[in-house]
Amino acid sequence: QETSGILYPQESESREVKSLDGIWNFRLAPRFQPDLGFQQAWYSASLEKTGRVDLMPVPSSYNDVNQLKEYRDHVGWAWYDRKFRVPSHWQDRRVFVRFGAANYHSIVYINGVKVVEHSGGALPFLAELQSELTFDQENLITVAINNTLSRDTVPQGTTVYQNNARYPDGYFTNDYKFDFFNYAGIHRPVFLYTTPKTFIDDIDVSTRVATVTGYGYVNYSIKAGGSTSKKRKTNIQAVNVIVELEDQEGTVVGRAEGSDGEIAVPNAKLWWPFTMVPDDEDAGYLYTLKVTTLETASNEKDIYRLKVGIRTVTWTEKEFQINNFPFYFRGFGRHEDYDVRGKGVDNVMLVKDHNLIKWTGANSYRTTHYPYAEEIMDLADKLGIVIIDEVPAVSIEGYGSDLLANHKKQMKELIQRDKNRASVVMWSVSNEPWDLHEEAAGVYFKDVIDHTKEVDSRNKRPVTLVCNMYTMHNEDKSAPHVDILSINRYYSWYYDVGHSETIKDAIVIDVENWVNYHKKPLLVAEYGADTIPGLHQSPEFVFTEEYQTVMMKEHFKAFDYLRANSSFIGEHIWNFADFMTTQGIHRVGGNRKGIFTRQRQPKASAHLLRHRYHLMAAES
Numbered sequence: 001q002e003t004s005g006i007l008y009p010q011e012s013e014s015r016e017v018k019s020l021d022g023i024w025n026f027r028l029a030p031r032f033q034p035d036l037g038f039q040q041a042w043y044s045a046s047l048e049k050t051g052r053v054d055l056m057p058v059p060s061s062y063n064d065v066n067q068l069k070e071y072r073d074h075v076g077w078a079w080y081d082r083k084f085r086v087p088s089h090w091q092d093r094r095v096f097v098r099f100g101a102a103n104y105h106s107i108v109y110i111n112g113v114k115v116v117e118h119s120g121g122a123l124p125f126l127a128e129l130q131s132e133l134t135f136d137q138e139n140l141i142t143v144a145i146n147n148t149l150s151r152d153t154v155p156q157g158t159t160v161y162q163n164n165a166r167y168p169d170g171y172f173t174n175d176y177k178f179d180f181f182n183y184a185g186i187h188r189p190v191f192l193y194t195t196p197k198t199f200i201d202d203i204d205v206s207t208r209v210a211t212v213t214g215y216g217y218v219n220y221s222i223k224a225g226g227s228t229s230k231k232r233k234t235n236i237q238a239v240n241v242i243v244e245l246e247d248q249e250g251t252v253v254g255r256a257e258g259s260d261g262e263i264a265v266p267n268a269k270l271w272w273p274f275t276m277v278p279d280d281e282d283a284g285y286l287y288t289l290k291v292t293t294l295e296t297a298s299n300e301k302d303i304y305r306l307k308v309g310i311r312t313v314t315w316t317e318k319e320f321q322i323n324n325f326p327f328y329f330r331g332f333g334r335h336e337d338y339d340v341r342g343k344g345v346d347n348v349m350l351v352k353d354h355n356l357i358k359w360t361g362a363n364s365y366r367t368t369h370y371p372y373a374e375e376i377m378d379l380a381d382k383l384g385i386v387i388i389d390e391v392p393a394v395s396i397e398g399y400g401s402d403l404l405a406n407h408k409k410q411m412k413e414l415i416q417r418d419k420n421r422a423s424v425v426m427w428s429v430s431n432e433p434w435d436l437h438e439e440a441a442g443v444y445f446k447d448v449i450d451h452t453k454e455v456d457s458r459n460k461r462p463v464t465l466v467c468n469m470y471t472m473h474n475e476d477k478s479a480p481h482v483d484i485l486s487i488n489r490y491y492s493w494y495y496d497v498g499h500s501e502t503i504k505d506a507i508v509i510d511v512e513n514w515v516n517y518h519k520k521p522l523l524v525a526e527y528g529a530d531t532i533p534g535l536h537q538s539p540e541f542v543f544t545e546e547y548q549t550v551m552m553k554e555h556f557k558a559f560d561y562l563r564a565n566s567s568f569i570g571e572h573i574w575n576f577a578d579f580m581t582t583q584g585i586h587r588v589g590g591n592r593k594g595i596f597t598r599q600r601q602p603k604a605s606a607h608l609l610r611h612r613y614h615l616m617a618a619e620s
């Protein structure tokens with residue numbers, strides 16, 4: 001399905017929203033009869049009629065909520081269903097069902113009829129419901145989700161079959177190289193929502209700032225009418241569009257008419273990262289763009305309110321700038337990863353994490369290694385936290401044409417979703433892809449980056465790609481195509497393990513090689529060391545709290561030198577918190593490079609990082 005608008009469901013004078021979150025029925029397809037659910041048409045009636053069902057919270061990953069190993073390790077189809085009713089007055093409306101994300105491949109049925117199919121585990125999808133929906137009886141929604149990864153999925157995985165007497169018949173595993181657990185299920189909220197027949201399908205916004213006059217400009221484009229369904233193409237009559245910009249007090253500060261235009265705001269309050277303003281109140285200032293469409297023939301109105309931050313993002317050979325001031329990234333790589341819930345959205349964890357981010361004095365993070373929930377992105381917009389927005393192209397290789405098509409599709413869906421967000425200042429098209437010295441990788445990434453720029457042509461955000469140690473600065477075929485360089489470095493961990501004394505020179509030489517060769521600003525997007533909280537040894541030894549802090553202090557020496565002498569624009573430590581990985585002999589209870597534990601308690605490193613970031617805040 002071609003993405004049309006994917007605006008977040010919202011109540012307004014013309015729209016209603018109903019959550020389908022809660023506890024659903026759940027059943028796994030048997031591992032060696034993967035298609036049983038389709039053969040027996042499990043979608044045609046309640047799953048309860050097909051056999052034993054379990055309770056499954058939505059949103060959540062299904063892997064860790066019960067005591068069965070086969071749930072945690074499942075590969076293949078998993079089935080969900082629940083019932084719901086809709087009010088009869090919805091008959092005169094358009095009704096949509098929308099999933100925030102489900103990993104990886106999903107098929108959705110309403111009353112046994114397939115309404116949408118979607119690939120990609122971290123981006124939203126929707127369907128307009130038509131005659132499948134009933135208004136006088138209960139409705140059944142069924143979702144089949146398959147977490148199998150292949151050479152062509154983003155991210156990639158491989159199914160390995162074992163033809164050996166020591167394995168059961170047909171034994172297989174689905175293996176992957178990326179370093180986080182491939183949690184699966186309905187990870188984000190599910191909504192039903194209504195719109196009028198003629199409706200606001202999409203809103204595009206870009207902003208600019210005139211520093212001398214103090215004016216801010218909100219440029220907009222409204223797509224009305226459009227339909228996500230081929231069955232009911234809207235016959236768009238004349239539609240009038242009115243756009244009003246309200247400040248946080250609700251005062252209208254600008255107004256325009258027509259589907260495309262610009263609103264000029266005198267004395268605009270800019271969107272600032274929270275570390276660039278003295279008072280938290282001034283951070284992340286968001287106006288509300290109230291869009292009203294009126295179909296003249298029917299007199300039918302639709303109203304949608306979009307949060308808009310007025311800010312600019314620019315960069316030079318040496319600097320990254322927000323609102324024309326230099327911006328130095330200090331923050332983290334993160335994960336959506338929580339005890340029991342896996343990757344399920346949970347408001348408690350969302351708020352806790354953002355409180356911790358502010359507590360450390362970090363100003364930014366990268367959505368490693370996939371797009372995060374919209375509920376998380378809303379917090380970043382509101383709190384003034386700067387985001388590098390990444391697609392799930394982590395550790396990819398091979399560079400085939402189907403992979404490319406899926407990669408570009410996810411890039412497009414990500415931009416479609418996040419294009420209007422003030423917090424998003426950069427797109428990351430990949431993390432540590434392999435073989436960047438090969439021509440094929442250069443051709444591949446040029447294509448992905450050109451596509452990214454074309455889709456984001458209104459906002460023109462810079463593009464980065466995060467590379468690993470394996471390709472030298474003068475051999476990397478992707479670097480000529482990016483705007484900002486990002487490198488992950490694990491000196492004294494994966495290289496020269498234990499030798500923290502080598503860090504400073506190694507980082508300085510490495511960064512200077514890259515920036516001098518490519519004449520572009522550079523961010524160290526990862527550095528770190530696994531650390532078991534409570535493990536101590538002096539002098540420091542790998543895995544102890546002492547080792548993590550010494551490793552950090554040596555990096556800080558290099559970073560401070562580079563900040564003063566080079567086009568060095570930031571440091572993101574790996575990782576914000578410990579997180580789950582697949583089982584392996586190098587991971588004890590997952591990846592332990594967090595400065596917080598998985599339960600969000602600080603290690604010694606969190607206090608050290610906080611000290612540094614707060615000193616930086618005091619300097620600026």
Ligand code: GCB
Nearest residue numbers: 179431432488526574591593
């Ligand atoms: C990396 C990856 C990240 C891993 C990390 C590690 O370079 O980008 O996903 O978790 O190293 O700890 O190995």
